[in-house]
C-alpha cells in the first residue's frame with residue numbers, strides 16, 4: 356500500500372462535480388416523488404401545500420390493500436422457501452469435499468442472476484401456460500414458484516459468504532467434544548450462520564417484493580401485486596396517491612436493506 | 624510428590640507404522656507422516672517436538688479421528704480406533720487456535736462435551752464448576768469467550784477439553800500464542816493439571832525448552848519421522864541423531880575414528896590423538912569414521928599443559944550472566960564451545976588468545992547415528 360496515503364480519487368479533476376451530478380440525477384427524482392406525495396392538490400408537479408390526504412386515500416383503497424397483501428404473502432413465502440433451499444445449497448457447496456460437478460452446481464444456483472429477467476419471464480410464461488392448459492389451475496402457485504426460484508441465488512450469496520468466513524475448527528471442535536454431525540450442525544454451525552440466513556431472507560424478501568417483469572408476465576387475472584398494480588395505474592390517471600404508495604414502498608425497501616447491511620456487517 | 628515409574632504403565636496410545644500421504648493438486652504428494660511407530664503410556668506427559676511442518680498436527684489429527692492414516696493402525700488401550708468417528712473417541716483436543724464457541728459463554732463452552740455425552744443438567748453444572756475451579760476461572764463463568772484475554776481463553780479451552788475426562792488429551796501447541804511470562808505460568812499449570820487429573824497428555828511444541836521442562840518422554844520429529852524417543856535427560860544427554868543434537872540445546876560436533884566397541888559404548892580417537900569413551904545410540908555398531916557430540920557444559924577449560932582431551936587457543940569469551948561461554952579454536956581446526964557456570968569468586972582466569980586445554984567430564988561424549 357505504498358501509495359495509499361498519496362493517491363486519492365477525490366483529487367482527480369472534476370471528481371466532485373461528477374459525483375454531485377450523479378447523486379443529483381439519482382436522488383432528485385426520488386426526492387421530488389416523496390415531496391409531491393404530500394401535495395394538497397391533485398397534481399404531481401404543482402405544489403399546493405402540505406397534506407396527508409393521499410396517504411389516507413391510498414390506505415383506504417381496497418385495490419391497494421389487496422395488492423399489498425398479496426405482495427407480502429408472495430414475498431414471505433418466496434423468501435422463506437428460497438432461503439431454506441439456499442441454506443442447503445450453501446452447506447452442500449462449502450461443507451463437503453470438492454466433488455465433480457461442484458462448479459456446475461455453482462453455475463446452476465447463480466444462473467438466474469445472469470439470465471435477463473425478461474427472458475426468464477417469457478420462459479416462465481410459456482412454461483406455466485402449458486401447465487395451465489393441461490391442469491386448468493390458475494391459482495397463486497405460479498407466482499409463488501416463480502418468485503421462489505429467482506430469489507434463491509440472492510438468498511444463497513450472504514449465506515455462502517458467512518459459511519466461508521466461518522472457522523472450520525469450530526465444527527471440528529464440536530465433533531471432538533462428542534457432538535454427532537447433526538448436533539454439531541444445530542448447536543454450532545446453525546447459530547453462527549443465523550446472521551447469514553437472516554440476511555439471505557431479507558434480501559430475498561426485498562427482491563420478491565420489488566419484482567415487476569416476471570410477476571407481470573406470470574400472474575393470472577386478478578393477481579396484482581403492489582408493483583404491477585402501480586404500473587397499471589400509471590397507464591391511466593396519475594395522482595399523488597401513486598407518490599404516496601411509492602414513498603411507503605420505498606421506505607419499506609430501505610428499511611429492510613439497511614437492516615440487512617447491519618446484520619451482515621456486525622458480529623464478524 | 625513421589626515419582627511413580629511410568630514405564631510399567633499400560634499403553635494408552637499405540638501407533639503402528641502409521642503413514643499419512645496427502646494427495647495435493649496435480650501430481651504432488653506430501654508424506655506428512657512416514658511409518659511412525661510410538662507407544663504412549665497411561666498417565667504419561669508425552670511431547671511431540673519438532674520444527675514446523677514435521678507432521679505433529681497430522682499425528683494428533685489421526686489420533687483424534689479428524690483424518691485417517693494412509694497406512695498403519697492406531698490403538699487406544701489395545702483397540703483399533705479406525706472405525707470410530709471423532710465424536711465416539713474418548714479423546715479430546717486443545718486446539719492451537721482454541722476454537723472456543725463464540726456464541727456460548729465460558730460455562731457453556733466447558734459444559735458442551737458433557738451435554739453431548741448426555742449427562743444430566745445437574746451433573747454437567749457440577750462438573751463445569753469443578754473445572755472452572757481447577758483452572759481458576761470461577762468468576763468468568765458467564766462471560767462471552769470474546770470478552771476474556773488470550774490466557775483466559777487458553778484456560779477455557781483446557782477446561783473444555785478436560786471436562787468430559789477423556790482417556791487422552793491432545794494439546795496442539797497450546798501455549799504458542801501466549802507471551803513469555805504467561806507461557807511459563809501455563810507450563811507449570813499444565814503439569815499440575817496433568818498430575819491432578821491423571822489423564823494422558825500428548826503435547827505438541829516446537830519449543831525444546833518447553834519440551835524438556837514439562838515432559839515425561841519426548842519424541843523428536845523431523846520430516847514425518849520420529850527420530851528419537853526418550854526422557855528429556857536421554858534426549859538431551861544422549862542425542863542419537865545429528866538433527867536431535869542440533870535441534871535441542873547447543874552442541875559441539877567432533878569427527879573421530881572408532882577404536883573399539885562394546886555393547887553400548889565405544890572408544891573413539893579424536894583429532895589431536897586423545898581417545899574418549901563415548902556412549903552409543905541403541906543398536907549402533909560403528910566402525911571407521913564417526914561423529915561425536917559433547918554438550919558445552921559437559922566440558923571444562925583448563926590451562927595449557929594440564930591434562931586435557933583437546934587443545935586450542937581461546938578465541939572469544941562471552942559473558943551471559945548465569946554462565947560464560949569460552950570459544951576455543953581447536954589446533955586441529957574447528958571451534959569448540961565450553962560453558963562455565965558463573966559463581967562468586969570464580970571470575971575468569973583466562974584471556975582471549977591464550978593457549979588452553981579442554982577436559983571432558985566422564986561420559987560427556989556421545990556417538991551419533993549418521
Ligand SMILES: Nc1ncnc2c1ncn2[C@@H]1O[C@H](COP(=O)(O)OP(=O)(O)OP(=O)(O)O)[C@@H](O)[C@H]1O
Nearest residue numbers: 645647653655674675676677678679680681682829
Ligand atoms: N490437508 C493437507 N493437505 C496437504 N498437505 C497437508 C495437509 N495437512 C498438512 N499437510 C502437510 O503435511 C506436512 C505436515 O503438516 P503438519 O500440520 O502436521 O505439521 P506440523 O508439524 O503440525 O507443523 P506446525 O508446527 O507448523 O503446526 C506439511 O508439509 C503440510 O504442508
Ligand SMILES: [Mg+2]
Nearest residue numbers: 679680681795
Ligand atoms: Mg501444527
